[in-house]
Amino acid sequence: xxxxxxxxxEVASQIREELKxxxxxxxxxxxxVPGLVTILVGHNPASVSYVTAKQKTAHELGFHSIQDxxxxxxxxxxxLKLIDKYNNDPKIHxxxxxxxLPKHIDEKKVLNAIDPDKDVDxxxxxxxxxxxxxxKEAKFLPCTPAGIQELIVRSGFETAGAEVVVVGRSNIxxxxxxxxxxxxGKGANSTVTIVHTGTKDxxxxxxxxxxxxxxxxxxxxVKPEWIKPGACVIDVGVNRxxxxxxxxxxxxxxxxxxxxxxxxxxEIAGAITPVPGGVGPMTITMLMxxxxxxxxxxxxxx
Ligand code: NAP
Numbered sequence: 001x002x003x004x005x006x007x008x009x010e011v012a013s014q015i016r017e018e019l020k021x022x023x024x025x026x027x028x029x030x031x032x033v034p035g036l037v038t039i040l041v042g043h044n045p046a047s048v049s050y051v052t053a054k055q056k057t058a059h060e061l062g063f064h065s066i067q068d069x070x071x072x073x074x075x076x077x078x079x080l081k082l083i084d085k086y087n088n089d090p091k092i093h094x095x096x097x098x099x100x101l102p103k104h105i106d107e108k109k110v111l112n113a114i115d116p117d118k119d120v121d122x123x124x125x126x127x128x129x130x131x132x133x134x135x136k137e138a139k140f141l142p143c144t145p146a147g148i149q150e151l152i153v154r155s156g157f158e159t160a161g162a163e164v165v166v167v168g169r170s171n172i173x174x175x176x177x178x179x180x181x182x183x184x185g186k187g188a189n190s191t192v193t194i195v196h197t198g199t200k201d202x203x204x205x206x207x208x209x210x211x212x213x214x215x216x217x218x219x220x221x222v223k224p225e226w227i228k229p230g231a232c233v234i235d236v237g238v239n240r241x242x243x244x245x246x247x248x249x250x251x252x253x254x255x256x257x258x259x260x261x262x263x264x265x266x267e268i269a270g271a272i273t274p275v276p277g278g279v280g281p282m283t284i285t286m287l288m289x290x291x292x293x294x295x296x297x298x299x300x301x302x
Contacts, residue, residue: 003233003269006155008147012281015150016061019288023062026295034295035064036094036120036288037086041079041105042072047098054096057284063291064091076105080113087115093298094120094291117297120290122146123172131176134183139297140290145177147282148234152211153187155271157232164190165209167202167222167259173215173236181211202226214259224264233272235260236279 026032036058040051051067058065070079079101086092095118101107116126122142130137141149152159164181168174174194181190195205206212206226214222215236227233237259246253258275266272273279296302 003266004155004271005266006151006232006234006271006273006278008151008273008278008281011151011154012147012285014154015282015285015289016057019285019292020061022292026292026301027062030299030301032295032299032301033062033064033091034094034291035066035089035092036096036291037066037068037092039068039070039079039082039086039095039097041070041074041098041101044100047100051098054284054287057288058291061288063288066092072102074105076109079105079110083110083113087113087118090298092118093294094118094287096121096287118294120287120294122176122290128171128176131179134179135185138183140293141180141286142172142176143283143286143290144173144236144279145180146286146289148173148177148213148236148279149180149187150282150286151234151273151279152232155232157211157271159187159211160189162190162210163208164192164211164213165205166192166194166213166215167196167206168215168217168236169194169196170215177213177215181213216259218259219257220259220261222260222265224261224268227260227265227268229268230270231268233260233265233269234279235262235273235275238275238280 038051038054055065055067086095095114097110116124119127120140122140127140130139166174166178178192178194181188182192193205195202203226207228209231211232213234217237219239219241235258239257240254241257242255243252244255256276
């Protein structure tokens with residue numbers, strides 16, 4: 001039987017609709033407007049498109065949103081001063097510095113200067129620690145892993161007691177999603193294994209997984225026969241494997257593939273995310289969710 005396709009596009013649009021209603025109610029009943037600033041240094045075309053997409057969504061949800069463009073040659077000192085300004089701005093609840101930064105700026109120093117209570121990306125060491133502690137301590141979950149958890153929960157898969165295998169141990173996907181799934185609580189409480197290039201028998205671990213989360217960045221790494229029949233497969237990988245002509249615009253566009261052979265895997269899995277249209281659309285949505293939470297926390301409403 002063919003697997004249920006978990007559409008990140010649909011789930012993201014559902015969450016955005018919920019957020020829109022929440023933002024309207026916050027404004028009307030509490031006079032609270034979530035505020036998000038995105039800081040862009042220079043004109044890297046990919047960064048410009050990411051920041052534009054974030055601002056567009058923030059605007060659609062009714063946020064107070066600011067796009068702060070800074071020149072490529074801004075000094076580290078001035079960038080730190082700018083972050084300090086937004087740290088102290090009560091109208092701003094989320095600060096996002098678009099990466100990568102120019103080489104003369106220490107990225108780590110800049111990200112660590114963001115007030116952890118406005119770190120809606122969830123990468124500040126304080127928030128990484130809060131996630132480890134779990135429960136109410138975990139204020140802002142990093143956006144891609146938080147999106148993965150939402151996809152699993154909303155697809156109706158039981159996470160409590162499930163064997164979750166995470167392929168990849170990066171700080172932005174593998175480690176945080178493993179931490180999220182092992183917490184004691186709703187949508188988690190799983191038995192988690194992380195596998196990586198040092199793992200002896202990748203196949204054996206994958207075959208045990210009730211929920212298999214693959215974030216390696218290697219196209220087709222997970223073979224269909226490694227999937228347990230009926231498992232939930234979340235394919236985080238986004239790999240450019242070529243180019244094709246877009247039917248809509250006639251322009252050349254990248255062909256994207258995940259880390260799992262989707263066509264074969266969907267005949268074995270119980271549910272699976274496609275690439276594109278799976279995890280990808282969730283990331284910006286979870287950034288917005290974190291910003292709303294930050295605004296509520298600042299107002300003593302959460
Ligand atoms: P990363 O930093 O390169 O980490 C990849 C991880 O996979 C590493 O831990 C690596 O192990 C492991 N790995 C690589 N090849 C492996 C193999 N053959 N066997 C076992 N483990 C292997 O990548 P990332 O930033 O986590 O991203 C992973 C993928 O997700 C990429 O395709 C990226 O584009 C995609 N992604 C998508 C979104 C989104 O959709 N919103 C967001 C973030 C990332 P070692 O640690 O041992 O090297």
